Amino acid sequence: MIKAAVMGYGTIGSGVVEVLNINRESIAKRAGDEIEVKYVLDLRDFPGDSIQEKIVHDVNIIVNDPEVQVVVETMGGVEPAYTFVKAMLEAGKHVTTSNKALVADKGAELIALAKEKNVNFLFEASVGGGIPIIRSLNSCLTADEIEEITGILNGTTNYMMTKMSDEGLEFEDVLKDAQNKGYAEKDPSADIEGYDACRKIAILTSLVCGQQIDFEDIHTEGITKISAADMKYAKKMGRAIKLLASSKKTKDGYLAMVAPFLISSKHPLYPVNDVFNAVFVRGNVLGDAMFYGSGAGKLPTASAVAADMVDIAKHLNRNILVEWSSKKLELADFNKAENVFFVRTASGKAEIEAVFGSPAYIDAGIAGEIGFITDAMTEEAFAEKVQNLNPLSVIRVGM
């Protein structure tokens, strides 16, 4: 019998307890032993709930109980999660977390500490919810050099983009709808400003290059400027607007960014709609692959945490190699990145062509404006050119 503790009995934490119960038998079979939750750490009490008897309010009860071998961290946020997780690893306990903020910020350090203590620090659920993308990068696609990894990593914004596209609604209206459905928080900035996707691509890029990527270094744009009019042009082009978190290996190093893109109907990410997530991976021998699934939600995310627990149960006395050193990797200069840009402007063709030569025009039948697509050019070159046009909107064209 393997004794576990869960820190944080919110949506994910309670989901983990639920999954361990629902699939108790099959999990025990695959783990080689039964996994039992001995403690649940939470500030709250849950009177009347069967979990109450396992509730503790003092983290040291778990730290000091040698019987506890596996600890699940589902509190979210960097602190106190970081302090607690560190204490668990130092006490020789394995840890799995769903906490992307913690992993993006302290991943390298906690991986090193786990290695030093010959335990494991796993975080499958921190990116892509139930999609097994972390384990795929660590254990499956090991014969490849990953040249590109591009994901739809935030279900809330993908739901919003899908709804704007399907129903022709404006941003504010779909945001309200997403909040009413519980997909978006009262303060939605982490989702709609791209911060959530940014932390996730920082984690994936760190795993691909084996070094520390600071999420603050990643150029990040949200979807707040996307309008119903933009969607009209997208349809006219046969493209979809998706918030993509992307990381590419270039001759100048890794180039990472988060921004809305107009993607082609031929791209595997094009049909990924609603709250679903997907990660597109290009390997130098594998070619193109994609992993699709529920990027959030109680049970899918809990399923990933529980899968980490099974992996830990199979490696109780051995550290699973995760290549992610704390040595910081400088990303390639975003300003030098080449992109193709879609621009909407009220300016006339003469003004446009004076700046951009003869671009490809798109007329979505909106009076008083025109859209066009530039040639490929660097971000800095585009920024300089476009300022002569006061654009109504700018969206990169890609994939």
Place this chain on the structure above:
Amino acid sequence: MIKAAVMGYGTIGSGVVEVLNINRESIAKRAGDEIEVKYVLDLRDFPGDSIQEKIVHDVNIIVNDPEVQVVVETMGGVEPAYTFVKAMLEAGKHVTTSNKALVADKGAELIALAKEKNVNFLFEASVGGGIPIIRSLNSCLTADEIEEITGILNGTTNYMMTKMSDEGLEFEDVLKDAQNKGYAEKDPSADIEGYDACRKIAILTSLVCGQQIDFEDIHTEGITKISAADMKYAKKMGRAIKLLASSKKTKDGYLAMVAPFLISSKHPLYPVNDVFNAVFVRGNVLGDAMFYGSGAGKLPTASAVAADMVDIAKHLNRNILVEWSSKKLELADFNKAENVFFVRTASGKAEIEAVFGSPAYIDAGIAGEIGFITDAMTEEAFAEKVQNLNPLSVIRVGM
């Protein structure tokens, strides 16, 4: 330095040697040691090719060389692959294979033998080429009960279906085209009759249920009866015709089949076109997930074999648990399976409604015939009803 041998220097075998060279450094890093091919077993010689110095014609040279720890089997077919692989495992060598015929037929036995000898028998490349579906089922989705696994597992037929749909061509014409492009063999029956997909779903189902599924027990239909007219109706319905290999957990046990299906544009498998493969998985807590990629081809398949070699290098002294006992699992009775059917017939509505009540009609504008969709009914009930109509074609509607 880990010494390896490759049995069969055809497309995949030579691809493995190529991948080990292209990504030598990163593979060594992940494997924890360099992997070097010491022997290549083939009946042929390759004068002038740098591989010639490693060519051997006698399998016993490999069996009897204690230095060889890992053996790659890429010969294809059950014999002599089976005899050779067995000899390698008995000699205490790890084996990885891309050979679906071998795995479908002898998988359980070879997994048991590997376990007994405390080595590993891995076969990631036997299903879905470069798509890491085997490792995902074994090591990633371990917290779930898999309720359904449905795949587009044959690239040749998917290319043909895509081309028929895009260009309105007839079966014979796209078959010729596929043969000219080298996607289909001179004798294409393994692909177009569904035998290839059948072996692959047998392997996946065995891994999901942990017991032996005999591929001969799986109801298998190919795509040879699909016509340009069928594609017209599919378009009218907003659906695509795909050869699906499917396995579902029902109250009566596992139900497995291979057949063309009319799938909805909302299904994740709908946009999977050309030679790409994809595997849709439904877990009881994970929900829906999909794995997409190159299902065949030299380098993608070799990438999966090389990833197995890395996994073996990380488990040289330990058997990786693969749940697949030789205990045979009886599949649920196909005749009792409930499906919805699309039928084309020259019969009149009166005759149709005399048999099927009032079905949903589809008119694709083809003179002298009509299409309709039945309610859900068992295979045996449908077979009995439809014989009164002499149908022009029958395709199941699903997903």
